[in-house]
Amino acid sequence: MSTTSTTPPALRVRDLTHTYAATSGPVHAVRGIDLTVPRGEILGFLGPNGAGKTTTLLMLTTLLRPSGGEVHVAGHDLRRDPAAVRARIGYVAQAGGLDPACGVREELVTQARLHRMPKAAASARAEELAHDLGISALMDRPTAALSGGQRRRLEIALGLVNHPEVLFLDEPTTGLDPGSRAELWDLVRRIRTDHGTTVFLTTHYLDEADALADRIVVIDEGRIIAEGSPAALKAQHAPGPSGTLQDAFLVLTGRGPAQEPVAI
Template sequence: MAIISTSGLSRTFRTKQGEVHAVRGIDLTVRAGEILGFLGPNGAGKSTTLRMLSTLLPPTGGAATVCGHDLLRDPVAVRRKIGYVAQGGGVDPQETVRSELVVQGRLYGLSRTEAAARAAGLARDLDLTELLDRSTTALSGGQRRRLDLALGLTHRPALLFLDEPTTGLDPGSRAALWALVRRLRDEYGTTVVLTTHYLDEADALADRLVIIDGGVVAAEGSPAALKAEHGADTLQDAFLAITGRGPAPVDTTPVAV
């Protein structure tokens, strides 16, 4: 069953210099329960595509259904079914970890008791229990990233979008997050769509990859299939063969956990 289906999905921006065709017609099917990785060089259109699918940016052309709802006609219904974890996060510096999680649950219609119980469960899953009464300003970068994930999972979405989820995390924290993403798929049936510039992460984690370049889908398939198709030993080599460019540079300085 398809949880995302797009046909000719496109986005054009109007600037002083003229029109910019960021996404030129994406045809895409994402199956329920898979981990899909979006890859692409800088300016390829993958972030714009992700923002459209998560209702943050309206398409200017094409059509799409997400979680059974029309992306253009009923974006509110789409938002109820998806979770979105942005690269920069967005916690309130005046609140504690517990209050952030409880408020998020209340916003999604949970009672105060249900929201408190959901917060406690997410804290256990994401190793935040000892931090529940700590101010968000006192969290390290890695702790804040785990809180971002917990907030995105509060309403138990069928579809979770992760934008560069492990940027800056140390190897141990990255491995823990990979394990959590696999658990979401295997135990809860959650579909995960993630963008990443770490090709080793895409290779290890994604069931299937979509490589976007020039605003269109340049290639798609499992990591193993893409490497085999291009006679490549690594995903890095396959990516270069497909796009002629390397992935965007990322800040690999680890943050404290």
């Protein structure tokens, strides 16, 4: 006898909209997004600057009230019970939010205490996260002394303090050097693999979405314009002779000394 799971998806979004008031008239930043994200998926939310990515993210994390539509996060209605949604998500903003006057340990313990953990539990959670994210050696440093990659690891640790079911990352590698970006990619993969956390990742880097996401949603002018796995989207939009990206190549020629074209 077959059974059907009754566990709700991590995210279910229907006809989500947001309109800003402006002196020149209403600005329709998000124009009717429909989206379902299964639990345990890494979703890449991809689009150019001004496409509506951050506006959508702010609505999904309860920081901006939707103009219309329905959102359920981990089975909880965002409009009716935003507190329940906030208890089940982690959010790492693009700009970060560390206090340069605080130490790493203090930031982690304070965040845990804000989630109403007892003092001993908060300290234990701070140590656990520091170990998992590779920042144990930094616990007694002030946050102002951290490198860009170290700060990002700490910010992600803060987003994981409450054992979130869904972790929202807003352009997490912006401004990082290539080595720090690669380390952060590995960290995101481990968060999903080790804890089953659903990751909602906004980015405008094509290589980042390709490397990390199980599925990519492309947004432009407030609307979803493409959706699928990285392989499916590449095959659809940049096919080679046999219809797959693996067969595609680019030929570059110049006006210098005569040479054979080189395929790359």
